[in-house]
Amino acid sequence: MAKGTLSSSGSLSAKAPEERRERILRATVDVVRTRGFAGARVSDIAEAAGTSQGLVLYHFRSLAGALDAALTLLEDEFYDDLARDLQEQVGPVERLRHMADLGAGQGPAVGDWRLWLELWVRALHDPDARETRESLDRRWRAALREVIAEGVASADFDPLDPDGAAIRLASLMDGLAIQLALDDPDMTTQRLADLWWDAAVLELRMQP
Amino acid sequence: MAKGTLSSSGSLSAKAPEERRERILRATVDVVRTRGFAGARVSDIAEAAGTSQGLVLYHFRSLAGALDAALTLLEDEFYDDLARDLQEQVGPVERLRHMADLGAGQGPAVGDWRLWLELWVRALHDPDARETRESLDRRWRAALREVIAEGVASADFDPLDPDGAAIRLASLMDGLAIQLALDDPDMTTQRLADLWWDAAVLELRMQP
DNA sequence: GCACGTGCTGAACGCTCATTCAGATAGCCT
DNA sequence: AGGCTATCTGAATGAGCGTTCAGCACGTGC
Structure with missing residues (x-):
């Protein structure tokens, strides 16, 4: 498990936190599109964005926050x-x-x-x-x-x-x-x- | 605690089970009107109908059943x-x-x-x-x-x-x-x- | 008078889900 | 090198809610 090229293994936090946030936002819109506002779950968003649930709540304060941002x-x-x-x-x-x-x-x-x-x-x-x-x-x-x-x-x-x-x-x-x-x-x-x-x-x- | 006139104390089951069902159905429509399908809870319906939650599930098989009936x-x-x-x-x-x-x-x-x-x-x-x-x-x-x-x-x-x-x-x-x-x-x-x-x-x- | 089915209740169970939290990782400043 | 902070994770927590259930009341048939 070498360190990799630049961005490292494990959490790919390296850089681009903003890009991560963006990705989550897009994912939120996608989830609303398919599941609806009422059916949107934090886990859906996390999965669609390819991140943990924790990160969704880290960037936006709550599920409602993410939906509002979307x-x-x-x-x-x-x-x-x-x-x-x-x-x-x-x-x-x-x-x-x-x-x-x-x-x-x-x-x-x-x-x-x-x-x-x-x-x-x-x-x-x-x-x-x-x-x-x-x-x-x-x-x-x-x-x-x-x-x-x-x-x-x-x-x-x-x-x-x-x-x-x-x-x-x-x-x-x-x-x-x-x-x-x-x-x-x-x-x-x-x-x-x-x-x-x-x-x-x-x-x-x-x-x- | 006399027996009362005709319909008794406690559960007012006396008669009119059908009337009860009807009341719950109306209540369901009302709840959907105000809270929406997504926001409708069994407890909302029970409260609006003046019954227990159990009865809602007794007459309709589930919350979804009640919503469908509505x-x-x-x-x-x-x-x-x-x-x-x-x-x-x-x-x-x-x-x-x-x-x-x-x-x-x-x-x-x-x-x-x-x-x-x-x-x-x-x-x-x-x-x-x-x-x-x-x-x-x-x-x-x-x-x-x-x-x-x-x-x-x-x-x-x-x-x-x-x-x-x-x-x-x-x-x-x-x-x-x-x-x-x-x-x-x-x-x-x-x-x-x-x-x-x-x-x-x-x-x-x-x-x- | 006695079993029995129907209508009904309130409490208990268990599951789903948002939110919290105790870390792990990695850049950054000194 | 050594903290410090921002980013990120996975598990734990706990609340909310649908559904189940044991039992009460009461009318009906025997």
Whole structure:
């Protein structure tokens, strides 16, 4: 059992405690994705991260702490996803089109609807989660409103009720996504995107 | 300690075992409503029903059994709610209008969106719940399709895409309901009903 | 009047799981 | 070299909770 190259045997603490923490955080998100908030155990997280249970509690103060951290990680990634994806597009029509695809499951955070479902239910009972989801939802709706306003300015859109259209389109995405998240046989990512896009055409009175 | 009038002291077992069972079932639904499926404890149910924990397990075989029973109770009530409410109305426009109000929180089962959220997440991990929610959703969508078909026949509606409209309107209701269930400051029952109705007007191209 | 089954209770059992803790290891400063 | 601290581990602890169980009450059939 030689000392090895650089990082040693036994506990591979050598360096990268931060990298370790990161790995645990990712693992936490994964576990929530598969087991749900309610089903997430410290041992699950430890196993998924390839560490001991002790370390999970060492980096985050408790299981709840780890779950909260995962929540804010999600929030950050959502913002990044959204911002990056929308800035790549040029006109309002293209942006809107891209939002349809975004909802249908691109991006690491935005399209992960199982995670959203979990967040919603957690928000039902946990004030922290409630705030996170409200902030996320505001953000998403604001982005939609912006795109709509942009399209109205450029005469691409002509909605009867811009605010109502924004809320409805945002909510419609949520509702369609539920079926997707639950593997409803009648729903696919393509169908979701199409159904949503058609609704947008109708709501915003777009001309083909 | 006289024998009392009829039902005796101690355990009030006298009669009505069936009534007792019913009370426990109601209590289970209540607990799920407030604590969620994941947070429901046998002791919560017993307390809410005013019985011992033992009795809960006596009538249903396990906690899971009680939760399952609550689920099917919900399913039955949903069907009853829906059928009764729709048969009271005459024309397609009135029926549709009523569906908007239904979603906005009438009826003991249909409008209870917190319960729906809970069901959705349970469906994510429990096959029984998955089947229940799928059946419920099919039913709701079928009712919507029927009303739409009726309205097309009577020339009250003129949708471009009847099937798409049905799915979208059903999904929109779910999406709006999420905000209502989560006490989003921007959503009220009235607003939900209005937003949904406006969408229906648009989708079905109704004339005022 | 007496056994018996059903309804019901409260205490006890045992398991799962978050959290604590007593170290082990390794870099770092002096 | 020799502490000191940060990182990490595996086992121990203990609380919470579902489930089991021994037994009480009471109506029913013999």
